Amino acid sequence: MFPLQSEVRFALIIFVLAMIALVFSGELIIDPPISLSSNLLAMNSRAFPFLVLISTVIISFIFLMNAARTSGLWVSRNHSTGSASASKNVWRQYVFLIITVTCALLLTTLGFIATMFLLMVSTAILIGNRNVFQILCVSTLIPVCFYIVVTHVIRTALPEAEIVQRFLAPLIRFLPAF
Amino acid sequence: MMEVFLAGLDAALRVDTFVWISGGLLLGMLMGSLPGFTTTMGMSVLVPISFLVGDPLIGIPFLIGVYKGGIYGGSVPAILIAMPGTGASIATVFDGHELTKQGKSRKALEMGLYASVISDFFSDIFTLVMIVPVGAIVLGFGPPEIASVMFLSLVIIAVTSTGPVMKGLLMLCLGIWFGFIGADPFSGAARYTFGTNQLYDGFHLIPMLIGLFALPEIFNAVKEGDQSNSRIATFVGKHLEFSEFKKSLRTIFRSTAIGTFIGLVPGLGQPIAAMMGYIAAKNSSKTPEKFGKGELDGVAGAEAANNAVNGPTMVPLLTLGIPGDAVTALLLGAFMMQGLRPGPTLLETNGEVVFAILIAMVVANILFLIIGYLTIPLFTKVVTIKRSLLIPVTIMLAFAGTYLARSNPFDIVTLIGFGLVGIAARTAKFDVAPMVMGFILGRELEYSFGQTLALAGDDWLHFAFVERIGMTAVVLATPIIGIFLGVRMNRFRQKAAAGEQG
Numbered sequence: 001m002f003p004l005q006s007e008v009r010f011a012l013i014i015f016v017l018a019m020i021a022l023v024f025s026g027e028l029i030i031d032p033p034i035s036l037s038s039n040l041l042a043m044n045s046r047a048f049p050f051l052v053l054i055s056t057v058i059i060s061f062i063f064l065m066n067a068a069r070t071s072g073l074w075v076s077r078n079h080s081t082g083s084a085s086a087s088k089n090v091w092r093q094y095v096f097l098i099i100t101v102t103c104a105l106l107l108t109t110l111g112f113i114a115t116m117f118l119l120m121v122s123t124a125i126l127i128g129n130r131n132v133f134q135i136l137c138v139s140t141l142i143p144v145c146f147y148i149v150v151t152h153v154i155r156t157a158l159p160e161a162e163i164v165q166r167f168l169a170p171l172i173r174f175l176p177a178f
Numbered sequence: 179m180m181e182v183f184l185a186g187l188d189a190a191l192r193v194d195t196f197v198w199i200s201g202g203l204l205l206g207m208l209m210g211s212l213p214g215f216t217t218t219m220g221m222s223v224l225v226p227i228s229f230l231v232g233d234p235l236i237g238i239p240f241l242i243g244v245y246k247g248g249i250y251g252g253s254v255p256a257i258l259i260a261m262p263g264t265g266a267s268i269a270t271v272f273d274g275h276e277l278t279k280q281g282k283s284r285k286a287l288e289m290g291l292y293a294s295v296i297s298d299f300f301s302d303i304f305t306l307v308m309i310v311p312v313g314a315i316v317l318g319f320g321p322p323e324i325a326s327v328m329f330l331s332l333v334i335i336a337v338t339s340t341g342p343v344m345k346g347l348l349m350l351c352l353g354i355w356f357g358f359i360g361a362d363p364f365s366g367a368a369r370y371t372f373g374t375n376q377l378y379d380g381f382h383l384i385p386m387l388i389g390l391f392a393l394p395e396i397f398n399a400v401k402e403g404d405q406s407n408s409r410i411a412t413f414v415g416k417h418l419e420f421s422e423f424k425k426s427l428r429t430i431f432r433s434t435a436i437g438t439f440i441g442l443v444p445g446l447g448q449p450i451a452a453m454m455g456y457i458a459a460k461n462s463s464k465t466p467e468k469f470g471k472g473e474l475d476g477v478a479g480a481e482a483a484n485n486a487v488n489g490p491t492m493v494p495l496l497t498l499g500i501p502g503d504a505v506t507a508l509l510l511g512a513f514m515m516q517g518l519r520p521g522p523t524l525l526e527t528n529g530e531v532v533f534a535i536l537i538a539m540v541v542a543n544i545l546f547l548i549i550g551y552l553t554i555p556l557f558t559k560v561v562t563i564k565r566s567l568l569i570p571v572t573i574m575l576a577f578a579g580t581y582l583a584r585s586n587p588f589d590i591v592t593l594i595g596f597g598l599v600g601i602a603a604r605t606a607k608f609d610v611a612p613m614v615m616g617f618i619l620g621r622e623l624e625y626s627f628g629q630t631l632a633l634a635g636d637d638w639l640h641f642a643f644v645e646r647i648g649m650t651a652v653v654l655a656t657p658i659i660g661i662f663l664g665v666r667m668n669r670f671r672q673k674a675a676a677g678e679q680g
Binding site for chain 2: 028123124146
């Protein structure tokens with residue numbers, strides 16, 4: 001058995017999600033505790049989502065039927081072996097995704113500079129940079145400079161660990177006020 | 179209106195505005211000239227800078243600088259190493275790279291610059307002239323007319339997007355779906371919020387745009403690895419002579435007209451304009467056989483057409499709030515973050531700012547010419563910069579920009595979520611541009627549609643066919659226009675594909 005074609009898989013996911021959203025719209029659309037009477041509201045809060053979701057279901061269904069009729073739903077054997085050799089770097093993308101999600105979750109806990117350092121170092125290594133000095137310089141200096149510019153010049157807060165803030169405070173004090 | 183225009187002129191002619199435009203042009207050219215970096219990605223990570231500077235007369239012209247510079251910058255790798263920096267430069271490769279092979283890369287790059295600046299200048303003037311009459315017409319629009327024009331625009335965007343029509347329509351529906359998540363605009367009902375307060379306000383536009391446009395590009399770069407420095411870019415040959423430039427003037431003006439028209443129609447965008455400009459130049463040439471073998475007219479035709487799109491896309495954006503493509507969707511986000519709401523009343527409420535921005539766009543072309551001419555040798559070096567140095571900086575800007583928009587950690591989750599949607603769509607070869615348009619326009623469409631129903635009351639037949647016949651005509655014409663455009667686009671794509679192979 002070969003996997004589904006990527007476009008078929010994508011359309012199928014949308015189709016299934018739209019069906020679920022349509023079937024459970026009664027539970028997923030919650031009217032406010034004090035609702036306006038129907039003669040004051042020109043359109044029910046469920047009407048527009050219903051129209052959009054039913055259109056989504058119909059279009060994705062037509063797309064899937066069309067795909068089944070023309071190119072087929074599954075990846076062919078030849079295509080499968082071809083793409084296997086081409087997708088040898090896919091593991092890097094999965095690692096990148098895991099790192100990105102982890103960094104997104106850690107941003108407020110670890111702070112901007114530390115999280116960006118981790119994210120930039122891992123991205124540089126995954127892309128293929130093997131120059132340690134270059135990686136460390138770019139991943140340290142750019143987030144620090146960016147943090148200083150944003151917090152000191154533009155005066156906008158970025159999440160930062162207290163220890164890093166304390167470490168950077170003397171440096172920021174040396175800078176002219178804006 | 180003249181007073182507002184003069185006030186706008188006064189507000190536009192500021193040193194800081196032009197310093198930021200110059201910065202934007204440089205950054206845009208940098209982004210455009212890096213193979214694998216698109217203008218959309220560059221703009222998506224730079225949008226937050228535009229609102230951090232506070233003043234819309236600095237932030238918006240800065241982004242317009244990035245836009246103009248990015249579209250031109252894409253021609254640099256297209257000409258030098260046959261790798262178009264942006265989709266808009268695909269047609270430039272045909273003759274631009276042939277000229278490089280013949281040792282005439284300087285001529286090709288200079289022709290690209292002059293054609294871009296001239297077309298940009300005239301299309302910006304056209305925009306400035308058109309905005310007042312279009313704004314006056316649109317001011318008379320009520321909810322029924324706005325709803326019908328939005329409906330028409332959404333259909334045009336879906337059928338003219340990259341790939342089959344069904345894919346465009348599906349992405350459009352998905353975008354509208356994401357758009358109605360949150361509070362219902364009339365009753366306040368919570369729709370698909372799963373009981374969370376964060377979703378009650380709906381998804382924020384900026385993290386969505388950054389997630390959809392920047393993360394998939396970075397994801398792709400991770401897969402491809404560090405390849406960009408493996409080619410050698412050569413910048414050699416004599417300067418472009420005036421006689422050569424003069425010979426291409428007719429082509430430049432023809433392509434400017436093509437690009438200007440395409441810019442006015444939502445959804446078409448630069449790649450189509452460039453291809454049409456190139457085909458028109460070839461068809462009207464006395465020596466069409468020279469095209470594809472290093473013809474300067476080919477470079478002029480493609481580059482003039484793609485840059486001419488920039489200005490006119492602002493007409494539907496500013497007057498109706500309809501972004502023509504992904505880049506103008508980003509501009510719409512920047513306008514909204516600055517507290518300006520593009521739409522029928524913008525010219526009335528913030529006419530001075532609108533004129534100032536448009537005048538800055540026109541004047542920016544002079545800076546474009548100077549900066550472009552002086553930095554051509556620099557950007558030919560940029561083509562070879564390692565991606566492993568730039569991609570980490572881009573991802574940092576994506577995260578920081580998302581957080582800085584509202585200082586809300588939930589936006590980072592939105593960024594990742596839409597990033598995953600963008601990656602999945604890219605893998606499945608679905609264009610995300612219709613999804614963004616659906617997200618932006620879907621909310622407005624629902625609101626206008628609801629208001630229209632309220633206005634119509636019980637006697638909707640009389641309302642539709644007597645009171646608001648214009649609205650009905652647009653709605654009835656929409657499927658016909660959609661089918662016509664869909665068929666034409668299919669033919670055009672086949673022709674363009676044949677041209678690319680040839």
